[in-house]
Amino acid sequence: MQIEPGVWAFYAHLQTGSVAVEIGDQVATGQSIGRLGNSGNSIGPHLHFGLIDGPNPLTANSVPMVIDRYSLTGSVDPASLFAALGDPEALALQRDATPQPQSGTLPMNMAITDFG
Numbered sequence: 001m002q003i004e005p006g007v008w009a010f011y012a013h014l015q016t017g018s019v020a021v022e023i024g025d026q027v028a029t030g031q032s033i034g035r036l037g038n039s040g041n042s043i044g045p046h047l048h049f050g051l052i053d054g055p056n057p058l059t060a061n062s063v064p065m066v067i068d069r070y071s072l073t074g075s076v077d078p079a080s081l082f083a084a085l086g087d088p089e090a091l092a093l094q095r096d097a098t099p100q101p102q103s104g105t106l107p108m109n110m111a112i113t114d115f116g
Helices: 078-084
Strands: 002-004 007-012 048-052 067-076 093-105 111-114
Touching: 067 078, 093 111
Parallel strands: none
Antiparallel strands: 002 007, 007 048, 067 093, 067 111
């Protein structure tokens, strides 16, 4: 979806039929736009998000961005991730007892985050 001249927002792996906004809608911070899905070559629901310089995510380049705020709520155990390739039930999520607010950073790989 184009969000300004020369910049498109790219969301991949949302559940089919769960997208709650349409092109041209104004979206407020914290508003739900859809539910995470499990499409593609994956073992669990996840989101690929980026800002890109063209409408085709396969040929566009990334545009720098900063996320204002989110909470780090846990991580995926790396060893369990590889085990889950053969057995999806082996995926182990390590939840933090207290979410850790973050600002002006990007989540690391295998981080569990809450943007609400």
